[in-house]
Amino acid sequence: MDLNGKVYYALLSGSYQSLALEELRSILDVESSYYSLDLVLDGIALFRSDIRDVKIIVDRAGFIKEVGLALAISDSYLNGDWARDVSSSLGDLEVKIDVTRFKGFGGFSELDIIKALCPRLKCRLKSSNILRVLASEGLIIAGLMIDKAKFKSLESRRPRRRPFFAPGSLDPQISRLFVNLSRLKRGGVFLDPFCGTGGFALEACSMGASRVICGDIDWAMSLGALQNLRYYECDGRVLTLISDATRIPLSEYSVDAIATDPPYGRSSSTKKRLYAELTLEFLSEAKRVAKKNSYIVYAGPYNEQPWVLARDASLNITGRFHMFVHGNLVREIVVAKV
Structure with missing residues (x-):
């Protein structure tokens, strides 16, 4: 999938994913004049939108857990182009890597991802900038977290x-x-x-x-x-x-x-x-x-x-x-x- 232009990711509630996806559509209907859902995987939706502030989504939502900026997508973390795209998107930004595998997708550990990415990135254990690595249905997505839902x-x-x-x-x-x-x-x-x-x-x-x-x-x-x-x-x-x-x-x-x-x-x-x-x-x-x-x-x-x-x-x-x-x-x- 081509990630040219600004593409966002949303993490959906695992309990009722179809409802979470409809909630995402509903919020985008209200808060933007344009959007498209580019890809829906187990637990993840990738979308484009002219929404003024993507944080509005998790501020409003009941079943959307997180939103962020999608940086790169591939079918393997060993793909050199994927790692290069992540590096070029982040530049000199210091990040902490966080890996999530949905229903066991992705035969790799967090250490494997760190070894693949950190030689190219400024990886830090305590950075407030979270680089999400999300694996679902045979694909791996890297994204920079923007905001999490405050369900508390x-x-x-x-x-x-x-x-x-x-x-x-x-x-x-x-x-x-x-x-x-x-x-x-x-x-x-x-x-x-x-x-x-x-x-x-x-x-x-x-x-x-x-x-x-x-x-x-x-x-x-x-x-x-x-x-x-x-x-x-x-x-x-x-x-x-x-x-x-x-x-x-x-x-x-x-x-x-x-x-x-x-x-x-x-x-x-x-x-x-x-x-x-x-x-x-x-x-x-x-x-x-x-x-x-x-x-x-x-x-x-x-x-x-x-x-x-x-x-x-x-x-x-x-x-x-x-x-x-x-x-x-x-x-x-x-x-x-x-």
Whole structure:
């Protein structure tokens, strides 16, 4: 593969790589005017983009672990051209080498890489400049790390660390994923009409939404969500509603992005309404309040075929993804365009 021009790498979450890749696409849709995915390997994506600052990707992401500048690619670390390309890209920059092999790809050790590269480079044990050597699916990629995800920053927003907790709340990493898949832009208006304890609203607020609308038919949930949003100092930009998701009290074309997790599963209440009936009515309302070409992201039990509801609501389905929850539940995440 030719790496002429600026090519970036992204390290994807191993648990749900297809979701991580869609999250990368979503963020690039929002943060750049142009991008192309040049190569996708196990755990790695190479892409080109005119994004203003590639660090934005890991700042926003829930399932992307790291981004960097790709320098050289080969099918062997013994290839002299590969080592030369790495050396010419780095010049006099001091680097520390870090080797990662995905699923055992690459029959070499970190010492082998050091022996191949360090005669040409200024290798240091304590340099803050990390030269990544990544092996996957028979290829070896050298890249200069730019930034890593700071997932520890999400720890303070985990469901049991919030003032108000309810069973079934999604963790902030997954909530962040949903919001990113909705293509929320900074300064945009975000809606979650099945808001629960406010997890999606918290992440939308942290991503720079100008207005976050958090609605739930259960007054205790709405008040609990408001308590959480106040605790994390998001309440100034958030409107919390006690409202029915099938009768959203908003005007037409007033929302830029919608992400939500309708009730289903062991710990959720649908107020005696079937998941399919409730979700189809919600999608009809979501179409009314969403701006043209905006995205609606929602989930449901795989065996209920949630994607069929988007089709029945005349939405354009752009993605379907599956996430194992427990033995009796596989969550299907549907991404649809208005």
